[in-house]
Amino acid sequence: MPLNHKHQMVILKDILSNHQTDCCGTVSECEQIERLVRSLLGNEQVGAHVKSVLPDIYAYGQNGKYSTDLDSHILSHQQQLSEWVNQLT
Template identity: 65%
Template structure:
């Protein structure tokens, strides 16, 4: 059974929150961020306010997937992570 958009938003918020709190993550999490964002952008039930920040979150996930130092990438985005978690709550 596919997840509805509210569950997808919860998972996305949880991953971003873990990155913010732990200052570490995995490439698999970055790939999951990308998949969640793509799905949410295609969903008409997602609010415009959320859709406005999703491209930035996608870019963050993509940057994390391809960086040589994922922990440094996460640390460099602490302010954005905090903002995104707040906006998705």
């Protein structure tokens, strides 16, 4: 059974929140961020306010996936992570 957009939002928010609080993450999580954002961007039920931040979150996931030091990448985005978590609420 596929996840609906509300479940996808919860998962995305959880990953971003974990990155913010733990200051670490995995390449798999970055890939999951990309998949979730792509799906949410294509969903008509997702509000414009959420869709406006999704490209930045996608770029964060993509840059993290290719980063040579993922923990530093996450650490350097602490402010954005906090903002994104609040905007996805």
